[in-house]
Amino acid sequence: MRAIRALLVLIALILPASAWADPQYRLLVLAIPNRYHYEYIPIARDSLEHLARLHDFELTYTNDPSVFEGDLKRYAAVMFLNTPGEELSPAQRRIFEAYMRGGGNAVVVHRALIAKPGAWPWFEKLVGRSFVIHPMLQTGVVTVADPGFPATFGLPRRWIWSDEFYVTANPHNVKTETVLRVDESSYDPTRIWPGQVARPMGDHPVAWQHRHENGRVFVTTLGHNGEAYRDPQYLAHLMGGIYWAATGLGRDLSGSR
Structure with a gap:
């Protein structure tokens, strides 16, 4: 018995205090490689694992949608990382819908918001806006629309950024609150591939x-x-969105418009 107690004391001295504590919350990330988005996966995984260690949350990072057949209630939020909802089977979709009805939360990143119109209207409404088209990747100026929202806290008021600035529409008339805008005078919104119009x-x-x-x-x-x-800066933007989605905290009403 003394030997066991001595061993426990030794382990307590070796392990950091955080090893004994429960994480603040759990985040599930679904990241499935596709034709246009695959190189990001090892980079994003490494960065998100670092954020999880830094901010003391538990991360489950997977490319297997069967995770949606398990208990989603254990996750404070689910992130679709460049992975659209169409990757889920009908049964997995129903489980995710039930998760959201039960108070679950979602983070949708880049390619994940592109859905075939009418294929899963519920997911289209979850995203809030639908993808129309995107010009070629360009450098532009992203502006902060809501300085009181956590996903803007690490960003300057005007931010030089290079991306595919998606053109979107709102066919379901979903009420959303804009967090960031892009200044269309800072790039060419019509620069696109032959045969397409933006x-x-x-x-x-x-x-x-x-x-x-x-x-x-x-x-x-x-x-x-x-x-x-x-x-x-991009990771600060992403972390702010994760933090708010998972906890509902961090909203600075004094900094909003």
Whole structure:
């Protein structure tokens, strides 16, 4: 018995205090490689694992949608990372819908918001806006629309960023709150491939948040390049969205418009 007690004391001295504590929350990330998005996966995984250690949350990172057949209630939020909802089977979709109705939360990143119109209207409404088309990847100026929202706290008021600035529409008339916009005068919204046409939106949101069912949803259209997932400002943007979606905390009403 003395030997066991001595061993426990030794382990307590060796392990950091955080090893004995429960994580603040759990985040599930679904990241499935596809034709246009695969190089980001090892970079994003490494960066998200670092954020999980830094901010004391538990991360489950997977490319297997069968995880949606398990108990999603253990996760404070589910992230679709460049992975659209169409990757889920009908049964997995029903489980995710039940998770959101039960108070679950979602983070949708870049390619994940592109859905075939009418294939899963519920997911289209969860995203809040639908993908129309995107010009060629360009450098532009992203502006902060809501300085009181956590996904803007690590960003300058005007941010030089290179991405596919998705053109979106709102066919389901979902009420969303814009977090970031892109200044269309800072790049060419019509620069696109032969045979395709892209037009300026005018008011051009590139990140937003809203409520769906009984949960919080954060969406960012940014994140095309793999190198984005090494960029401290982009990761601050992503972390702010994760933090708010998972906890509902951090909203600075004094900083909002």
